[in-house]
Amino acid sequence: MTNPNVVVSDTQSAIAMALTAAVNGVSNSPPCGYPYNLTLFSKSKFPKSLETKNFAWVDAMRASSPTRNSSSSSSSEDKKAWIMKHPSALGVFEEIMSAAKMKQVVIFLDYDGTLSPIVEDPDQAYMAPQMREAVKNVAKYFPTAIVSGRCRAKVYNFVRLSELYYAGSHGMDIKGPSARKHQKGNQNVLCQPAKDFLPTMAEVYGILLEKTKGIVGANVENNKFCLSVHFRRVEEKSWNDLADRVKSVLKDYPELRLTQGRKVLEIRPTIKWDKGKALEFLLESLGYANSKDVLPIYIGDDRTDEDAFKVLRKRGQGFGILVSKVPKETEATYSLQEPSEVMQFLQRLVAWKRSVQRNH
Numbered sequence: 001m002t003n004p005n006v007v008v009s010d011t012q013s014a015i016a017m018a019l020t021a022a023v024n025g026v027s028n029s030p031p032c033g034y035p036y037n038l039t040l041f042s043k044s045k046f047p048k049s050l051e052t053k054n055f056a057w058v059d060a061m062r063a064s065s066p067t068r069n070s071s072s073s074s075s076s077e078d079k080k081a082w083i084m085k086h087p088s089a090l091g092v093f094e095e096i097m098s099a100a101k102m103k104q105v106v107i108f109l110d111y112d113g114t115l116s117p118i119v120e121d122p123d124q125a126y127m128a129p130q131m132r133e134a135v136k137n138v139a140k141y142f143p144t145a146i147v148s149g150r151c152r153a154k155v156y157n158f159v160r161l162s163e164l165y166y167a168g169s170h171g172m173d174i175k176g177p178s179a180r181k182h183q184k185g186n187q188n189v190l191c192q193p194a195k196d197f198l199p200t201m202a203e204v205y206g207i208l209l210e211k212t213k214g215i216v217g218a219n220v221e222n223n224k225f226c227l228s229v230h231f232r233r234v235e236e237k238s239w240n241d242l243a244d245r246v247k248s249v250l251k252d253y254p255e256l257r258l259t260q261g262r263k264v265l266e267i268r269p270t271i272k273w274d275k276g277k278a279l280e281f282l283l284e285s286l287g288y289a290n291s292k293d294v295l296p297i298y299i300g301d302d303r304t305d306e307d308a309f310k311v312l313r314k315r316g317q318g319f320g321i322l323v324s325k326v327p328k329e330t331e332a333t334y335s336l337q338e339p340s341e342v343m344q345f346l347q348r349l350v351a352w353k354r355s356v357q358r359n360h
């Protein structure tokens, strides 16, 4: 059994993959009683850079997490133009909140690079106590969800707030809060659209550990419904070797696909489920599927967050806020530079809500 190219090239391949998945006992039936169509991804969803041998993906990987030196490589003109297009959410805070009048604000927060700074060791990506306090306060007033590439248990261990919704494994593992805060909607939420893939993910995790052993600094992280192969501590001259090893494993697993994050390659089931679908699912669970009375705000720093930004654009509702110090192609409306600005934004949200309540 071979994976056509780790990258599904056309509709026919997608159908072939669906058949293979069926043969392998992999179900594509709608999850959680939820009526989304879990069709397989087509070619455009794969990192183009990995389709060819032109190594452009190395540039993309480098740019995904620019160092202090390389981040100054965009010209100040570029930066100015970008910030005009994606103004600071702190600078236009009042404008954002004027859209929130008479609406229920719902907050979606990515974890790494948004609530915690990016660090070398993924196990050390702690959140500052002040940030935890800010998120805790936000959740007192607004339904709040953490949407992360990490597995749910791991991201919960970092955040440790039981009143939040958690969508781990890029939204493939969603659970409502154990502590009930907001009355509307269903909070006994559990959604695991990729459940049937668990044995495969465990198997591939073992194989990847073995295959990547020889590469200094390589680290494979088990995120339950997806796997992360970290490049951050690998010397750049070994990046192609590492990527080739990952791809060679995936050749035997057509039901899995590769995506690229910040110095990380991620392996996930080939179902059409991402952070955008998780956002839609959560809004529906909260009782706001077709409501005009809701203002979702999604804050994230990664390529995987773009799926959620796109959903907000398509709904014409709410705002995406990209956390980045450097200009990046994004569907987000606004920007924030780093986690400390995210914290300030969350604190201002709370102050705004308190002043609205005082004036009523």
Ligand SMILES: O=P(O)(O)OC[C@H]1O[C@H](O[C@H]2O[C@H](CO)[C@@H](O)[C@H](O)[C@H]2O)[C@H](O)[C@@H](O)[C@@H]1O
Pocket: 110, 111, 112, 113, 117, 118, 119, 120, 121, 122, 125, 147, 148, 149, 150, 221, 223, 228, 230, 231, 232, 261, 262, 263, 264, 266, 302, 304
């Ligand atoms: O969706 P997120 O919450 O942003 O998770 C995406 C990945 O984040 C983590 O990796 C990233 O952060 C690490 C710690 O700062 C950093 O070392 C790594 O280079 C980044 O890619 C996490 O370890 C991955 O499992 C997540 O998928």
